[in-house]
Amino acid sequence: MKTLTDLNKKLQVEFGIGFDDLSLLETAFTHTSYANEHRLLKISHNERLEFLGDAVLQLIISQYLYQKYPDKPEGDMSKLRSTFVREESLAGFSRACGFAPYLKLGKGEEKSGGRDRDTILGDAFEAFLGALLLDKGIESVEAFLYKVMIPHLEQGTFAKVEDYKTKLQEILQVNGEIDIDYVVVDETGPAHDKVFQVEVRVNGRVVGHGQGRSKKIAEQQAAQHAVEQGN
Amino acid sequence: MKTLTDLNKKLQVEFGIGFDDLSLLETAFTHTSYANEHRLLKISHNERLEFLGDAVLQLIISQYLYQKYPDKPEGDMSKLRSTFVREESLAGFSRACGFAPYLKLGKGEEKSGGRDRDTILGDAFEAFLGALLLDKGIESVEAFLYKVMIPHLEQGTFAKVEDYKTKLQEILQVNGEIDIDYVVVDETGPAHDKVFQVEVRVNGRVVGHGQGRSKKIAEQQAAQHAVEQGN
Numbered sequence: 271m272k273t274l275t276d277l278n279k280k281l282q283v284e285f286g287i288g289f290d291d292l293s294l295l296e297t298a299f300t301h302t303s304y305a306n307e308h309r310l311l312k313i314s315h316n317e318r319l320e321f322l323g324d325a326v327l328q329l330i331i332s333q334y335l336y337q338k339y340p341d342k343p344e345g346d347m348s349k350l351r352s353t354f355v356r357e358e359s360l361a362g363f364s365r366a367c368g369f370a371p372y373l374k375l376g377k378g379e380e381k382s383g384g385r386d387r388d389t390i391l392g393d394a395f396e397a398f399l400g401a402l403l404l405d406k407g408i409e410s411v412e413a414f415l416y417k418v419m420i421p422h423l424e425q426g427t428f429a430k431v432e433d434y435k436t437k438l439q440e441i442l443q444v445n446g447e448i449d450i451d452y453v454v455v456d457e458t459g460p461a462h463d464k465v466f467q468v469e470v471r472v473n474g475r476v477v478g479h480g481q482g483r484s485k486k487i488a489e490q491q492a493a494q495h496a497v498e499q500g501n
Numbered sequence: 502m503k504t505l506t507d508l509n510k511k512l513q514v515e516f517g518i519g520f521d522d523l524s525l526l527e528t529a530f531t532h533t534s535y536a537n538e539h540r541l542l543k544i545s546h547n548e549r550l551e552f553l554g555d556a557v558l559q560l561i562i563s564q565y566l567y568q569k570y571p572d573k574p575e576g577d578m579s580k581l582r583s584t585f586v587r588e589e590s591l592a593g594f595s596r597a598c599g600f601a602p603y604l605k606l607g608k609g610e611e612k613s614g615g616r617d618r619d620t621i622l623g624d625a626f627e628a629f630l631g632a633l634l635l636d637k638g639i640e641s642v643e644a645f646l647y648k649v650m651i652p653h654l655e656q657g658t659f660a661k662v663e664d665y666k667t668k669l670q671e672i673l674q675v676n677g678e679i680d681i682d683y684v685v686v687d688e689t690g691p692a693h694d695k696v697f698q699v700e701v702r703v704n705g706r707v708v709g710h711g712q713g714r715s716k717k718i719a720e721q722q723a724a725q726h727a728v729e730q731g732n
Contacts, residue, residue, distance in 0.1 A: 317575040318567060325556075325563040332556040333634075336549060344548040403564075408639060 277372045284367075285414055289405050294319070298401040299369070301390055303376030316397035323400030326411050327355055334420055354423050358486070360392035363419050365483050369394055371463065385461060386484050434493035441497065442472060449473050452489045468492045508603045515598075516645055520636050525550070529632040530600070532621055534607030547628035554631030557642050558586055565651055585654050589717070591623035594650050596714050600625055602694065616692065617715050665724035672728065673703060680704050683720045699723045 274296050281287040281295075289295045297314040305315035331354055335347045342350075353359070364370070373394055375384050384390050402411050442448045449472070456467035468488035470478040478499065480491025505527050512518040512526075520526045528545045536546035562585055566578045573581075584590070595601070604625055606615050615621050633642050673679045680703070687698035699719035701709040709730065711722025 318573075318578070321575040321578055322563050322567050325560040329556040329560045332553050336553050342549075344552040347549070347552055 272371045274372075280368065285417065287402065287406065287410065287414065289401070291405050294401040294405050295398075296374075298323075298397040299372050299394055300374045301376065301379060301384070301394070303379040303384070304374040307376040316394060319397040319400035319404075320393050321400070322403060323396035323398065324355075326403045326408060327396060327399055327415070330408075330412050330415050331355060334423075354419075357388050357392040360395045361388035361484075362487070363422075364391035364395040365487075366422075367395070367418060369398065380461075386464065388484075388486070434490050434497055438470070438478075438493045438497050452485075452492060454485060454488070470496050472496075503602045505603075511599070516648060518633065518637065518641065518645065520632070522636050525632040525636050526629075527605075529554075529628040530603050530625055531605040532607065532610060532615070532625075534610040534615070535605040538607040547625060550628040550631035550635075551624045552631070553634060554627035554629065555586075557634045557639060558627060558630055558646070561639075561643050561646050562586060565654075585650075588619050588623040591626045592619035592715075593718070594653075595622035595626040596718075597653075598626075598649060600629065617695070619717075665721050665728055669701070669709075669724045669728050683716075683723060685716060685719070701727050703727075 274292055277295065277299070278289055278292060281289070293314075298316050298319050300313060300315045302315040302317060305313045328351065331351050332347070335342070335350055339347065339350075370385050370391060373385055373390065375390070379390070399411050399414070402414060439450060442450065451471045453469050453471060454466055455469050458465050458467075463483075465481055465483060466485050466488040468480045468482075468485065468491070469476050470480070470489070470492040478492040478494070478496030480488045480493070480495055482488035482491055505523055508526065508530070509520055509523060512520070524545075529547050529550050531544060531546045533546040533548060536544045559582065562582050563578070566573070566581055570578065570581075601616050601622060604616055604621065606621070610621070630642050630645070633645060670681060673681065682702045684700050684702060685697055686700050689696050689698075694714075696712055696714060697716050697719040699711045699713075699716065699722070700707050701711070701720070701723040709723040709725070709727030711719045711724070711726055713719035713722055
């Protein structure tokens with residue numbers, strides 16, 4: 271686990287953000303499981319900041335959608351917004367920002383792979399936004415999201431990532447019952463910085479390869495590979 | 502129906518808000534029913550602004566709760582927030598701001614009492630916040646809500662208003678089956694500025710009086726009167 275000072279340096283270098291109140295930053299990366307393990311120290315965990323971060327994220331995405339799609343009715347904007355801010359999407363941005371190594375987790379959570387769990391990573395992303403809102407104001411949250419998140423929404427990157435497993439299944443099922451298996455064939459790097467290699471097998475035959483910082487991403491890559499190869 | 506210029510004057514005098522883009526203000530007060538009746542004119546209605554206003558309202562209330570209740574867990578703040586921003590509450594603030602006369606409604610909606618309907622008034626309140634956000638920025642929305650809405654949340658006014666009908670029922674039901682009726686005994690003023698007089702009767706006997714700009718408010722006042730009198 272890297273330190274708070276490392277994190278603040280990283281934020282400064284990569285995003286031009288220097289927190290004045292480091293305790294906010296610490297709270298944002300503290301999972302309930304860690305706070306529970308250190309009850310006597312009365313450590314704050316990130317759920318309250320997540321509440322705030324969720325609200326500021328919703329607003330900024332709403333404003334973005336309102337301006338980008340002047341003709342979309344409210345219902346369509348609402349659907350798009352919920353796609354953008356769903357757990358897996360936020361977890362992806364948390365990974366892309368390299369937040370995982372800075373999470374403070376309880377021992378049980380760490381053992382069971384919490385550091386790469388979408389709920390934990392997504393919540394931490396929101397909590398970080400909440401901390402940033404309190405420390406630097408909404409303009410900073412906006413600038414951060416327009417740097418880190420919104421360009422990828424534009425490219426539809428995350429929407430695509432989610433589609434390949436379903437797409438592969440749809441293509442293959444035309445020929446009747448089939449078995450599609452995703453198998454992790456290699457796992458390298460330290461706990462907080464793993465890379466997974468995944469094969470997708472159709473009725474036992476390897477039809478695609480993928481890799482990524484989570485099994486989910488590696489599986490999607492493998493499915494994409496299979497779809498694009500026409501296997 | 503009063504004009505847009507009247508509305509802008511009123512906002513200036515009562516809240517110190519002068520819109521630069523009056524078309525935003527117009528859209529905020531235009532119900533879908535009005536836009537549908539004038540399809541050929543391609544008039545914008547307020548649903549997209551409501552989408553934006555809802556998001557900015559959620560954020561400002563979240564920040565308020567975060568700061569006011571440093572020890573409340575996320576779940577409690579979430580419950581409080583949804584109480585504060587529920588339809589009847591927002592409709593109440595819309596009435597308190599005197600927004601009803603400025604609504605643009607379709608003829609059918611007008612005839613069926615849409616000008617005093619909670620959904621329409623609540624949505625217009627949110628749409629107004631959306632328009633204010635676009636025209637003047639989030640600080641203005643915050644200032645407006647801290648003037649118009651938040652002091653009443655503090656006093657629990659709106660929470661209380663909702664409780665008296667239930668409270669009266671609970672008190673009276675201890676003595677077995679009873680009939681509680683709320684009867685409108687008088688209705689004064691023009692369509693957009695009505696005052697309702699309501700009596701609450703228990704097994705036919707009048708036990709409380711109330712008045713208000715909507716039947717709901719008048720009923721709650723009557724129930725409160727009955728509870729406080731110990732009738």
